Amino acid sequence: MPLKIITLNVNGIRSAWRKGLADFLAREQADLVCLQETRVQHPQLTEEMRAPHLCQSFFHHATKPGYSGVAIYTRRAPDRVVEGLGWPDFDAEGRWLQVDYGKLSVVSLYLPSGSSSEARQQIKFGVMERLTPHLKQMLADGREWIICGDINIAHRNIDIKNWRGNQKNSGFLPEERAWLDVLFGDIGWVDAFRVVNQEAEQYTWWSNRGQAWARNVGWRIDYQIVSPGLRDTVLGARIHKDERFSDHAPLIMEYAIDLP
Amino acid sequence: MPLKIITLNVNGIRSAWRKGLADFLAREQADLVCLQETRVQHPQLTEEMRAPHLCQSFFHHATKPGYSGVAIYTRRAPDRVVEGLGWPDFDAEGRWLQVDYGKLSVVSLYLPSGSSSEARQQIKFGVMERLTPHLKQMLADGREWIICGDINIAHRNIDIKNWRGNQKNSGFLPEERAWLDVLFGDIGWVDAFRVVNQEAEQYTWWSNRGQAWARNVGWRIDYQIVSPGLRDTVLGARIHKDERFSDHAPLIMEYAIDLP
DNA sequence: CGTAGTATG
DNA sequence: CATACTACG
Numbered sequence: 001m002p003l004k005i006i007t008l009n010v011n012g013i014r015s016a017w018r019k020g021l022a023d024f025l026a027r028e029q030a031d032l033v034c035l036q037e038t039r040v041q042h043p044q045l046t047e048e049m050r051a052p053h054l055c056q057s058f059f060h061h062a063t064k065p066g067y068s069g070v071a072i073y074t075r076r077a078p079d080r081v082v083e084g085l086g087w088p089d090f091d092a093e094g095r096w097l098q099v100d101y102g103k104l105s106v107v108s109l110y111l112p113s114g115s116s117s118e119a120r121q122q123i124k125f126g127v128m129e130r131l132t133p134h135l136k137q138m139l140a141d142g143r144e145w146i147i148c149g150d151i152n153i154a155h156r157n158i159d160i161k162n163w164r165g166n167q168k169n170s171g172f173l174p175e176e177r178a179w180l181d182v183l184f185g186d187i188g189w190v191d192a193f194r195v196v197n198q199e200a201e202q203y204t205w206w207s208n209r210g211q212a213w214a215r216n217v218g219w220r221i222d223y224q225i226v227s228p229g230l231r232d233t234v235l236g237a238r239i240h241k242d243e244r245f246s247d248h249a250p251l252i253m254e255y256a257i258d259l260p
Numbered sequence: 261m262p263l264k265i266i267t268l269n270v271n272g273i274r275s276a277w278r279k280g281l282a283d284f285l286a287r288e289q290a291d292l293v294c295l296q297e298t299r300v301q302h303p304q305l306t307e308e309m310r311a312p313h314l315c316q317s318f319f320h321h322a323t324k325p326g327y328s329g330v331a332i333y334t335r336r337a338p339d340r341v342v343e344g345l346g347w348p349d350f351d352a353e354g355r356w357l358q359v360d361y362g363k364l365s366v367v368s369l370y371l372p373s374g375s376s377s378e379a380r381q382q383i384k385f386g387v388m389e390r391l392t393p394h395l396k397q398m399l400a401d402g403r404e405w406i407i408c409g410d411i412n413i414a415h416r417n418i419d420i421k422n423w424r425g426n427q428k429n430s431g432f433l434p435e436e437r438a439w440l441d442v443l444f445g446d447i448g449w450v451d452a453f454r455v456v457n458q459e460a461e462q463y464t465w466w467s468n469r470g471q472a473w474a475r476n477v478g479w480r481i482d483y484q485i486v487s488p489g490l491r492d493t494v495l496g497a498r499i500h501k502d503e504r505f506s507d508h509a510p511l512i513m514e515y516a517i518d519l520p
Numbered sequence: 521c522g523t524a525g526t527a528t529g
Numbered sequence: 530c531a532t533a534c535t536a537c538g
Contacts, residue, residue, distance in 0.1 A: 011529080012532045037529085039533060066533040067528075113529055120528085152529095208529090208530040247529085247531075271538085272523045297538085299524060326524040327537075376537055412538095468521040468538090507522080507538085 002235050002254040004030040005106065007148035007222055009205070011246035013038040013049060013071070021245045026053040028252065031075050031259070032099070034108035034148035037246075038069035060084065060108075062094035069094040070108040070149075076101065076259050085134065090127060102260030103142070109149030114170035121170050124152065128179050136187055139227055146192075146255070147225040150205075150248065155180045155191065158200045159220040171221060183225070192224040192253055195234040204239055205248045213244070224253050233257050262495050262514040264290040265366065267408035267482055269465070271506035273298040273309060273331070281505045286313040288512065291335050291519070292359070294368035294408035297506075298329035320344065322354035329354040330368040330409075336361065336519050345394065350387060362520030363402070369409030374430035381430050384412065388439050396447055399487055406452075406515070407485040410465075410508065415440045415451065418460045419480040431481060443485070452484040452513055455494040464499055465508045473504070484513050493517050 006028060010016035013035060025033060040049075041061045050057055055075055060083040062068040078099035084091030095110045111128075114121030138145055153176040157163035166172040183189050193202070203218025212218065226234070235254040266288060270276035273295060285293060300309075301321045310317055315335055320343040322328040338359035344351030355370045371388075374381030398405055413436040417423035426432040443449050453462070463478025472478065486494070495514040 015532060037532090064527095064534095116528055210530085212530095275523060297523095324525095324536095373538055380537085468523095470521085472521095 001258075003032075003257040003259065004028070004252065004254050005032045005034065005146060005148060005224065006030045006250050006252050007034040007036075007108070007150075007224060008250040009036040009110070009150040009222060009246060009248035011037050011039070011248065013040050014044070016245040017046075017049060019245045020243060022048060022052055024240070024243060024245065024250070025073070029053070029075075030073075030252070032106050032148075033073040034097075034106065035071040035073075036069075036108060036110035036150045038071050038094075039066050040069060041065060058083075058097060058099065060094045060097040063092045067093070068110060070097045070110050072097055072099055072106070072108050074099060087130065089123075090130075095127075100143075104144045104146070104257065104259070107145065107147040107149070109147055109151070111150065111152045113152050124170070125175070128176070132179070132182070132187075135183060135189065139188060143227070144229050145225075145227040146230065147189075147223070148251075149223065149225075150221060151180075151223050151225075152221050153177065153180055154219045154221050155184070158198075159202070161201070161203070161217045161219070171219060188228045190226045190228055190231045190234075192226045192230075192234050192255075193220075193237045193251065195231060196237050202239060203249070204251055208247050222248055222251050224251060226255075230255065230257070261518075263292075263517040263519065264288070264512065264514050265292045265294065265406060265408060265484065266290045266510050266512050267294040267296075267368070267410075267484060268510040269296040269370070269410040269482060269506060269508035271297050271299070271508065273300050274304070276505040277306075277309060279505045280503060282308060282312055284500070284503060284505065284510070285333070289313070289335075290333075290512070292366050292408075293333040294357075294366065295331040295333075296329075296368060296370035296410045298331050298354075299326050300329060301325060318343075318357055318359065320354045320357040323352045327353070328370060330357045330370050332357055332359050332366065332368050334359060347390065349383075350390075355387075360403075364404045364406070364517065364519070367405065367407040367409070369407055369411070371410065371412045373412050374433075384430070385435070388436070392439070392442070392447075395443065395449065399448060403487070404489050405485075405487040406490065407449075407483070408511075409483065409485075410481060411440075411483050411485075412481050413437065413440055414479045414481050415444070418458075419462070421461070421463070421477045421479070431479060448488050450486045450488060450491045450494075452486045452490075452494050452515075453480075453497045453511065455491060456497050462499060463509070464511055468507050482508055482511050484511060486515075490515065490517070 080100040082098040112124040114124040154160040204222035206212040240250040340360040342358040372384040374384040414420040464482035466472040493516040500510040
């Protein structure tokens with residue numbers, strides 16, 4: 001049985017729920033579902049959001065109501081759950097949630113967006129900078145990792161519709177792309193989607209403005225990033241565009257991994 | 261040709277426009293249309309809102325964006341337009357707009373609601389108190405008046421569905437009803453609607469909560485209040501419930517009056 | 521409940 | 530442009 005993992009930025013779990021996310025999850029029967037931008041706090045969750053078709057859910061919300069937040073649905077109870085990275089500013093925005101199964105860890109990560117202001121772009125750069133040594137260390141710890149999430153960076157020209165026109169826009173800045181170059185290069189993390197799919201126009205996000213979705217003017221900014229030891233376990237990847245639950249599309253991947 | 265005047269609390273003119281108010285106004289061809297709670301400021305008005313089927317429009321908006329505000333559409337250009345009563349606090353909320361035609365004045369008035377807090381109820385009482393001598397003076401000035409507006413008070417038991425249960429609620433408080441008793445009694449103003457209609461269940465407002473509209477659980481809180489000299493000019497009154505432009509219904513009245 | 525403003529993406 | 534919070538009614 002392959003291990004099936006879905007990642008999706010829901011842009012408000014309550015909104016996504018209204019658009020049929022529950023049915024989609026029930027249909028897909030994934031082992032793990034990593035959500036970003038849940039924009040909800042515990043008391044606002046319905047019973048079904050707390051425990052849909054899956055056995056268990058974990059939510060890590062931001063201090064600010066209606067802002068950011070990540071979650072993980074699991075069919076198998078994990079050995080351990082980690083909320084945040086121990087960085088007060090980052091953790092107050094609810095951007096990291098980790099579940100451990102034996103020596104495998106699965107993370108739901110929501111990297112800050114830099115598009116709303118220069119100040120937020122600097123915060124994004126700051127998180128990237130702090131993540132680099134952390135991501136190096138993670139690979140040295142002898143664990144296997146699957147980091148799911150909205151990274152808010154398209155890596156290469158192939159990962160965005162208008163690469164030329166977006167080189168000065170947050171999410172496709174040279175510094176941001178270089179950071180992914182290092183992550184997927186020297187440091188050794190693996191962009192799992194690209195292990196099995198090298199096609200163009202494999203987008204996971206479309207702006208709400210204009211006709212971006214209709215015209216498929218998109219960006220691939222949602223990833224499943226795995227430790228090198230898992231490279232050969234990647235069985236398949238699929239972006240679910242039949243329904244729209246948010247401005248992002250679910251990225252569904254399967255791995256030849258048995259949970260311990 | 262009778263003089264046709266419509267008054268309506270639009271609860272956001274932009275919202276009412278989306279619901280077809282423009283078509284309704286074009287169909288009715290009223291001489292004057294008095295709107296309350298326009299919740300808009302000048303730059304946000306579309307060209308059509310500034311000059312629909314009628315020749316001219318006048319808007320008096322609140323200082324606070326998206327809050328309160330009154331307007332008048334006219335087919336005939338008035339001799340004079342008066343914004344506010346010269347009371348800084350009241351005028352900053354955009355609640356009084358007056359157009360003069362010879363010795364006739366038509367007013368669009370939006371009395372404060374007291375339902376949101378005790379503080380707002382006190383402000384409502386304060387406006388009522390200051391209006392009393394002013395309304396007396398107006399009748400002594402030798403002009404004729406038609407005051408159109410959302411008074412936010414149901415006068416008698418006949419003017420509200422659940423009079424028993426609402427005696428402690430803002431809009432049907434004994435002090436508020438007594439104020440209208442005095443206005444329509446000793447002072448001598450005329451509730452023009454009641455000149456031609458004595459029926460029950462003639463409501464102009466229904467709460468958005470629950471099934472108030474469906475169950476006709478309403479209040480008559482929108483009035484055309486005329487000076488005694490116009491009592492005998494009232495030809496007819498009609499509440500337009502075929503369409504819904506807001507939580508209020510348009511009150512359409514006709515008078516045997518020729519504009520000078 | 522519903523309209524609007526504001527912050528954020 | 531879309532989600533959510535808040536103010537106000």
